[in-house]
Amino acid sequence: MLKLDFHPAGRHFLQIPGPSPVPDRILRAMSYPTIDHRGPEFGELGLKVLEGIKKIFKTQQPVVIYPASGTGAWEAALSNTLSPGDNVLMFETGHFATLWKKMAESLGLKPEFLGLPGIEGWRRGVQPKMIEERLRADTQHAIKAVCVVHNETSTGVTSDIAAVRRAIDAAGHPALLLVDTISGLACADYRHDEWGVDVTVSGSQKGLMLPPGISFNAISPKAFAASKQAKLPRSFWDWTDIVEMNKSGYWPYTPNTNLLYGLNEALEMILGEGLDNVFARHERLAEATRRAVRAWGLEIQCADPAVYSPVLTGVMMPEGIDADAVRKVIYERFDMSLGTGLGKMKGRMFRIGHLGDCNDLTLLATLAGCEMGLRLAGVPLKESGLPAAMEWLSQPKQAAGLKAAA
């Protein structure tokens, strides 16, 4: 039941991996009056955010902004590039990859779902070798697109997109590469152009620190050319008119004006801090989290340190413990929301978000809330995780690229 009169003291801890907390600066920017979306001021704002967002995707190519959640941008990526009955190769990294595959089916595509047995794919991410082998076997080039999730938000695994590109090239295959980095963007390094991604899909409510409601397609020239031939029905999602009108900073329909004010502010914050600093901050908080989880004696969902996510950490529960019961205790006692286990991981793990507007003390309080809640829920812990996290966070200086640090 929604308790609208529930106003506990202090701030709610929204430590789910998206929507992430929206900084006050962004909330204030979003409170400016809504303006005429055909007027001159709007065009300036439109051009500014459309240029700025390219820096985040690391692209010189058009980035389309939809007034829609990430799911809409998923549909836009598929429907603009593919035709009914097309074969697409997808990889089972977790719940979001599974949902994207279901969408492909419902749009009339023929997705083939590569994966590791059981929940292994949900612990290790995309296996580029498997993609390469499958594409090599497709000598007729029936496969039109390879679709992968960069940061799998249901597990806390960040797959190597550059390696997927190399796999496609090694197989000499012309398939398009479509990537979902809805939760990875502005948290983990991402290079749309350099990695040869054809369509990158992202959303507002994760690393960009905005409320839900806008989403993105970054479009390569190859993808744009494919859209001229693609036969899947589309209207609202069609790139042609949007890309054309975006050239002057406008949209064919009413864009989400106030979220664009927010995006403008988010870009100032992220580019002001510097993308590399933003990534290093995420890596550092993620490492502190993993150190705490190991000290508790609990298992991290991601089983391969090379692909640990800087966005979130999945914490697996010992046999016989319901992860959602632990989350409930933490929510009720400490006013903190944690991510639930999704799909195959329902009840078996919870997810700690450490993305976006999060700092050392936010994270330490989060870990303290988890630890107290775990104890209250009767989960046996080896030792406190806080000293390990504090020790890590109070080191004088840490360099970026800490993924491999065990």
Ligand SMILES: *Cc1c(COP(=O)(O)O)cnc(C)c1O
């Ligand atoms: C959040 C998320 C989605 C879904 O986006 P919505 O905004 O909820 O439609 C898809 N893929 C990934 C990886 C996500 O994190």
